[in-house]
Amino acid sequence: MTKIKMGCQTYTWQMSGELYLGKLDHIISVAGAAGFQGVEPETRFLGALRDPALMREHLDHAGVELASVCLVETWCQPKETDAEREDADWVIDYLARNFPDTILNVCPYPGSDRSDLEERQANQLACMNALAARAAQRGVQAAYHPNSPAGSVCRTHQDYDRMLNGLDARVLKWVPDVGHLAKGGMDPLEIIGAFRPLIAHVHYKDMAASGEWAMMGKGVIDFEAITTFLHDTHYQGWLVVEDESREAEVAPDTVAAFDGRYMKARLAPIVAR
Numbered sequence: 001m002t003k004i005k006m007g008c009q010t011y012t013w014q015m016s017g018e019l020y021l022g023k024l025d026h027i028i029s030v031a032g033a034a035g036f037q038g039v040e041p042e043t044r045f046l047g048a049l050r051d052p053a054l055m056r057e058h059l060d061h062a063g064v065e066l067a068s069v070c071l072v073e074t075w076c077q078p079k080e081t082d083a084e085r086e087d088a089d090w091v092i093d094y095l096a097r098n099f100p101d102t103i104l105n106v107c108p109y110p111g112s113d114r115s116d117l118e119e120r121q122a123n124q125l126a127c128m129n130a131l132a133a134r135a136a137q138r139g140v141q142a143a144y145h146p147n148s149p150a151g152s153v154c155r156t157h158q159d160y161d162r163m164l165n166g167l168d169a170r171v172l173k174w175v176p177d178v179g180h181l182a183k184g185g186m187d188p189l190e191i192i193g194a195f196r197p198l199i200a201h202v203h204y205k206d207m208a209a210s211g212e213w214a215m216m217g218k219g220v221i222d223f224e225a226i227t228t229f230l231h232d233t234h235y236q237g238w239l240v241v242e243d244e245s246r247e248a249e250v251a252p253d254t255v256a257a258f259d260g261r262y263m264k265a266r267l268a269p270i271v272a273r
Contacts, residue, residue, distance in 0.1 A: 004227075004235060004271040006263050007031070007038030007067040009203065009242035010045045013252040020252070022047040025058045030253050032062030034260030040068040040105065040240050043091060052098035067238045068103040068201055069095060070145070075108050075127035076120060088131040096138035103201045103238070104135055104142040105175055111151035120153045125166040132172035143173040143200040148180035155184040157191070164195050174198040177242065178221055179205030179213065189226050196233055203242050213244040215255055216262040227270045239267070 008031050013020040020027065024045050031039045039059075041049075046069075049055040059066060071091050073084045080088065088106075095102050108124050132142035144167060146154035154163045160181075164174055176199060178188040192199065206219035216223070227239065241259045248255040 004231065005037040005065070005067070005238050006035075006267070006271075007040055007064070007238050007240045008034070008036045008256055008259065009070070009240050010039070010041045012241075012243045012248045012256060014042065014045065015244065015249045016252060021045065024049045028058045028062045028064060030256050031260075032064045034257045035264050036064060036241075036256075036260055038065040038067030038238060038240070040066075040070055040238075040242075042070040042072060043087070044072075050094070052094065056098070066099045066102045067240055068105045068143075069099075070105040070107055072107045072109055073127075075124045076111075078123050078126055080127045080130060084127065085131070089134065092131070092135045092138050092140055095135075095140045100139050102140075103175075104132075104140050105145050105201060106131065106142055106172075107145040107147065107175075108153070110147055110149040111153070113151050114153065117153055121159070121162060121166070124153060125163065129166075129168040129172055132168065136171040141173065141200055142171065143175045145175035145177060145201075145203065146180060147177065148183035155180070157184070157186055159184075160186070160191060160195075164198060167198065169198060173200030175201045175203055177203035177205065178223070178226060179203070179207050179242075179244070182207050182221055183211065188221060189229060192226065193229065199230075199235065199237070201237055202230065202235075202239050204239055205242050205244055212246070215243060215245045215247055216241060216259040217266065218245075223267060224270060227267045231270055231273065239263075 135142045148155045181188040206214040208214045208219045
């Protein structure tokens with residue numbers, strides 16, 4: 001039987017600017033009330049909860065787990081910069097010592113354009129593979145999260161073929177984001193099927209036919225088919241909602257509650273089969 005859990009990502013609150021910085025305790029509470037089993041903060045949202053004891057206290061109070069921690073860096077040089085390596089090693093140590101079952105989600109910042117594409121792709125792969133190897137030595141699983149803004153180096157089918165085949169699969173897995181796949185003109189289920197063995201963690205976001213992000217179930221992405229495929233292929237891990245809709249920009253708590261109801265009503269029955 002598969003063991004799939006459902007969580008939410010702090011980017012839903014990050015779109016409000018700095019309003020929720022330092023309020024990860026609030027986000028954790030909202031996630032628990034919305035019925036999510038876990039939360040995935042970006043490192044800049046950790047705030048006072050960089051203290052692992054305080055993090056554990058708030059997680060336990062809300063009845064949720066730390067599904068993943070997301071590290072976002074540029075990784076534009078052939079090797080990590082000193083600052084990038086310091087950031088990565090802090091997160092690796094934080095997880096290894098306190099939350100060893102938590103995924104380290106590594107996500108490159110998109111650039112302003114796609115110039116020097118092959119060089120940038122190679123540099124990102126080298127940096128991410130290197131930090132993933134260090135994470136593996138500490139018992140932490142790292143996974144790569146591509147995105148789809150215009151300046152991303154991994155946004156088309158061709159990009160995915162190169163980047164995913166370039167991962168050191170012994171230490172670095174993949175976080176498919178079904179919204180970013182769709183935004184890049186791909187069928188999310190097709191790409192997920194093609195690279196299924198690499199998946200360690202999954203992001204869900206919905207997209208309207210116009211290409212705008214939408215609240216869960218309000219767009220065109222077939223989450224039921226994707227969830228069924230993951231369940232039937234014995235995926236064990238997290239489905240993390242990263243809602244980037246316009247509604248989330250102004251009312252992230254309300255959107256999280258809506259998304260939690262959608263996940264419970266439409267996807268939880270599939271997971272429970």
